[in-house]
Amino acid sequence: MSEMSATYVYGIVRAGDDPPADEAGLHDERVQLVAQEGLAALTSEVPEDFVEAGREELLTHSRVLENAVRRGSVVLPMRFGVVMPDAKGVREELLAPYRDELQGQLEEMDGKVEVNLKGIHDEQSVLSEIVREDREIAELREAIRGKPQDATYYERIRLGELIAEALDDKRAEVAPTLIEALRPYAVAVQVGEPVHERMALNASFLVERDRLDKFDKVVDEIGEKEAGRLRLRYTGPLPPHSFVELGVGG
Amino acid sequence: MAAATQMQPHRGGSGYVARSSSSGLYDVLELILDKGLVIDVFVRVSLIGIEILTIDARIVIASVDTYLRFAEAVNRLDLMQTETQGLPDMMEGLSEGGAESKTKGVLQGAKEALFGDEDEDEEGEDGGGSQRRTSSTTTRHRRKSSQSGKPSRSKRTSKS
Numbered sequence: 388m389s390e391m392s393a394t395y396v397y398g399i400v401r402a403g404d405d406p407p408a409d410e411a412g413l414h415d416e417r418v419q420l421v422a423q424e425g426l427a428a429l430t431s432e433v434p435e436d437f438v439e440a441g442r443e444e445l446l447t448h449s450r451v452l453e454n455a456v457r458r459g460s461v462v463l464p465m466r467f468g469v470v471m472p473d474a475k476g477v478r479e480e481l482l483a484p485y486r487d488e489l490q491g492q493l494e495e496m497d498g499k500v501e502v503n504l505k506g507i508h509d510e511q512s513v514l515s516e517i518v519r520e521d522r523e524i525a526e527l528r529e530a531i532r533g534k535p536q537d538a539t540y541y542e543r544i545r546l547g548e549l550i551a552e553a554l555d556d557k558r559a560e561v562a563p564t565l566i567e568a569l570r571p572y573a574v575a576v577q578v579g580e581p582v583h584e585r586m587a588l589n590a591s592f593l594v595e596r597d598r599l600d601k602f603d604k605v606v607d608e609i610g611e612k613e614a615g616r617l618r619l620r621y622t623g624p625l626p627p628h629s630f631v632e633l634g635v636g637g
Numbered sequence: 638m639a640a641a642t643q644m645q646p647h648r649g650g651s652g653y654v655a656r657s658s659s660s661g662l663y664d665v666l667e668l669i670l671d672k673g674l675v676i677d678v679f680v681r682v683s684l685i686g687i688e689i690l691t692i693d694a695r696i697v698i699a700s701v702d703t704y705l706r707f708a709e710a711v712n713r714l715d716l717m718q719t720e721t722q723g724l725p726d727m728m729e730g731l732s733e734g735g736a737e738s739k740t741k742g743v744l745q746g747a748k749e750a751l752f753g754d755e756d757e758d759e760e761g762e763d764g765g766g767s768q769r770r771t772s773s774t775t776t777r778h779r780r781k782s783s784q785s786g787k788p789s790r791s792k793r794t795s796k797s
Binding site: 395396398399437438439440441444445448449463464465466467468469470471480481501503505510511514515517518524528531532543544545546547548550551579580582584591606607610611613614618619620621622625628629631632633 | 671674675
């Protein structure tokens with residue numbers, strides 16, 4: 388630990404919002420608001436040499452943001468890992484130059500939450516479907532069956548490659564259908580990369596809190612309809628990570 | 638504003654959807670790392686251990702190992718008598734856990750090494766796999782995760 392300290396930034400709220408009540412942030416340092424002209428940054432002190440972090444720190448980042456939302460704040464989350472020299476730096480390099488942009492986004496995000504939805508194909512179900520639907524795969528599979536592994540190495544790679552492609556096709560087919568079913572209940576949609584080989588959908592939806600029940604109901608309906616075929620994982624409500632952005636700045 | 642209680646996870650519903658609040662670290666990892674407000678010059682903290690998970694997961698989709706695992710998994714479908722066309726009905730008769738467990742160790746194996754058993758874990762409450770992986774000292778900048786996020790393209794070009 389160094390003597391010097393720096394300032395970690397979790398997110399941006401409105402200056403008038405309830406401040407965190409004695410909340411511990413990274414390294415157990417107290418979370419504080421650094422305010423400037425109507426805006427406030429959620430911050431805490433970190434050692435000057437704070438450059439590497441792990442799971443605990445990620446969770447802390449997430450928790451500080453969530454707690455702000457629980458206090459009733461509209462929160463613009465910072466990406467994980469933003470450290471500024473000190474509170475003065477936060478005011479002068481973040482809050483002041485980006486003031487209009489941040490104000491505008493706070494306005495825009497008022498009353499909205501992010502929901503992340505991931506859909507993962509059931510392995511048995513999707514592979515069976517692929518074998519039934521794709522003749523080349525079915526034939527290659529028949530040809531390989533019962534033969535020693537060493538003798539079919541390249542055929543098996545080819546088979547796997549074809550399956551991976553078929554999974555891509557499934558993804559291209561499934562994702563838009565699900566997104567379109569949910570789009571009417573969301574303000575905006577951000578589609579992410581799959582982070583699992585059988586992941587058919589990874590999308591974030593910006594949803595008005597008032598409409599969250601409707602959105603959830605449709606998710607449930609999809610989940611029921613796709614049961615046994617696709618497993619849905621719903622995370623939220625979250626602060627709007629996927630829907631905030633800083634421009635080049637002033 | 639003033640809707641604090643509404644931020645609690647919505648539960649219930651059909652029971653077909655696994656839900657968690659954002660404490661489900663694995664499911665929000667890429668959001669916290671790749672999204673949000675950022676001023677590049679002040680991004681200083683890099684992750685050890687966890688960040689690699691998201692990157693590897695994307696690369697692994699288009700690897701030979703994955704192909705071989707797919708091939709093995711599809712050959713194992715024999716056990717499920719795919720040919721009989723009775724499968725959709727059979728699937729309904731199986732509990733999800735039952736169906737999963739039969740192929741565990743095929744596709745699941747490598748993924749568990751990456752994520753722990755997150756995918757199967759209804760709550761997915763944390764990156765269990767991350768701790769197992771923190772022994773890796775490699776630190777990569779998060780930017781790589783988005784650059785490497787196009788496994789399907791390189792795979793496609795390698796086709797035929």
